[in-house]
Amino acid sequence: MTLVNNQEQSEPGANCSKPQTVQAIIGHSGSTPTMSFAKIVGNFHIPVISHFATCACLSNRKEYPSFFRTIPNDFYQSRALAQLVRHFGWTWVGALSNKNDYGIDGITTFIKSATEEGVCIEYIEAFESTSQYTEILRIVNIIRSSTSKVIMAFMSHREIKLLVDELYKQNVTGLQWIGSDAWITDDSLADIYGHTLLTGSIGFAVRNAQIPGLGSFLQKVNPSQFPNSIFVKDFWEHVFDCSFTTSKLTKRCNGSENLSDVQNSFTDLTDLRFSNNIYKAVYAVAHAINNLLLCEENKSSSPNACLKLAEIKPWQLLNSLQSVNFTTPGGESVFFDSNGDSPARYELINLQSVDRGKIDVETIGYYDASLPKDQRFSMNNVKVVWREGGDQVPVSVCSTSCPSGTRKAMQKGRPVCCYDCILCPPGEISNKTGTIFESLAFCQSSIMISN
Template identity: 70%
Template sequence: MLILELLLLMSVLIKAVQPDCRRQGKAQLPEFIKDGALKIGGIFTFYTGYTGVIPSFTRLPPQPKCKEYVCFHINYREFKFACTMIFAIEEINKNQNILPNHTLGYEIFNACGFSNILQEKNRGAENNDFHSSLMHAIVTFVFVFTQISHFATCACLSNRKEFPSFLRTIPSDYYQSRALAQLVKHFGWTWMGALSNDNDYGKNGIATFIKAAQEEGVCIEYSQAFESTGSKTSLKNIVDTIRTSKSKVIMAFMSHREIKILVDELYRQNITGLQWIGSDAWITDDSLADSQGHTLLIGSIGFTVRNAQIPGLGHFLQEVNPSQFPKSMFFKEFWENIFQCSLSPNAMQRACNGSEHLKYGKHPFTDVSDLRYANNVYKAVYAIAHALHNLLSCKQQKGPFANATCAQPTTIQPWQVKYLLNRKSKYLTLNICKNPSKLHDANKILFIYLLLLLF
């Protein structure tokens, strides 16, 4: 069986390559799996929350037991992304015009809320022999396996020397950060604070914003960062800074995980009266409504990409049920959480009786009124499918490779898929930035940011 690991997210587990290092424990099994002649891999974050634990990368981390921690929540939007991927694959399998003699399968993994796993290891291993082996592993991965992201907006990922195999169906933060600075200027805010994730996404985004804002005459009172996997001290420092600062306007270049943790803590300490400006990673996330401090975000403004429609997805989501994923522990929890029943014997909870159905009632998971990011997942799957289709339908002496050759159907290589994606795909954004001004001109029709107000 030909298996192509074309990952939709940048969350990856790297195995050391030095002889002194060995894999500890077992590889994580996919949450959802379907066999096929060709397989597409996906990584999504089905849980969000705060552990207050920084991974040491010198021992096995504790396994998150999400039901035992009230700080872990099911992220319905991320699960909707995963189901959109499954929907697109099933749609393609029914389409005789794409891969007519081949079936697509999938392996979908749960990242469980841990972001930027590589950065933390790099930071703590400057003088460790493991550092060089990890760097070799990272280089091996980013040069070999094609990755298509629906949500990774960091401008750093546009560096083709460092990330030659990275593609995306969403524009770079380079444009969003500068647009947010113009938004601040429009409202006449000249004294503000800046917060971000303590990773490349947050640091690059907030740095571009601060530079652009200062060019517009805006003064930044403070700039701080933290991670959901970081220490509680960093969160406490930020809350203390917000409490004592004079600025009441805050730019938050964060993911939905960090903003949720932050506003919950502000709510507990009764710190209110703030005007939030949000990056698109959280400004459209309806899971924030589940947080204690969501009322503090009412009136927040930010930009997002324009909305889209995916015909048939709404019905597909309504028909999702336990029989489709009998081995998934996440889906079991998802189902029990929605219907407040148990799929296994449980004296503390009523048993599910089979009458439960997602088409009855309204729920964020089945809501298809906002598919702007789900559509990016949908486009990513189709981009891969078309690349595979072009490789498998190639005619000798007319192929895209050296001497007009074609790929061998039974041994398609990741670099060949990447070549076709770079060359022909209409679904992907340009990812090279030699001249930002020219790139912006070339993409200004493709990427239209919409102003969004939370209420």
């Protein structure tokens, strides 16, 4: 509410160059918090541009009329994950999510899409990082007793770390993890006890990028530039093991410390997937403002047609954002559809090694939702590391293919992926191998077949 109200009182007669309210809001990273405030500020026509809130529910223009995002919505990710599962022949999988809008919405769409692809779900469970320990144990026991070897985990890094840590302690192994974008490239995964369990995980993430000038800018960051920033102060004290306040335990920070001598995740610019989304959000607003200020052609006919920066109203910026279309220095096109969504393009990620302090991420394929369905998913020639470092594609089916001379018989009360193979009656034969994707594993008269 502070953002949508003018809280700064100008001096009488002062020439204030700032607008009365914010013209746009960049953030939040989470779907649930974004849903809370985007609905409110939408009533004031203030644009909200998120870099990481992926819940498909946010594409509802009636509920969130001013929402935009520079990350694809989970409708596309969930469908891409379902096609990924089908591609590797996994017809029997477990489904896990966290209990929030991101997890529930994402896993629901995945299950629907997976079912359409002929995939069966053995179990569906949801939990939070704040869930009771008994709830975590219950889910671990479900995984231990299950027969599926592939798990789709639509959750954040907090939940996957908690779960895998417990699986590691209880020696539950041999699982192939499929991850959503909220954890599949998270650096903090390298710090958990069960690091080997996540080696070989695969999942989709937004494409990596380079941001020109960011490296030199970060090396020059200094607390004196941001005297009111609590983050910079805490960050500085942590990196240089010093304190801006008097302390007997640590040395005093003097502000002359140099970040160019530091090697940590802050200065590591090899993985800027989500930083690039923020970069695109900032430049989308800049382009929208610039388009409103470019009015040279109107000066002769209407001198009052040109806006000043402080005069731009949020609703004007909202309309301008809808028509923004530009290309980043890296060649990526940035625009929004009628629902405020960005194009759905992903890289298929493989965690090839997850060790303490380091995570090795390799791109092994691509997904582009703008292409025809049979062309959206593609693999490149990079070698894939499978579960726990293996070199063989795991098998996860409820029932194996029926051999020739047998037919499928559905198991009562179980999904269609689970069946028995029974011998054909005398005088009948089956010369087809039947899987869940084939309906020809049935017996026919041997005379009919010979004819």
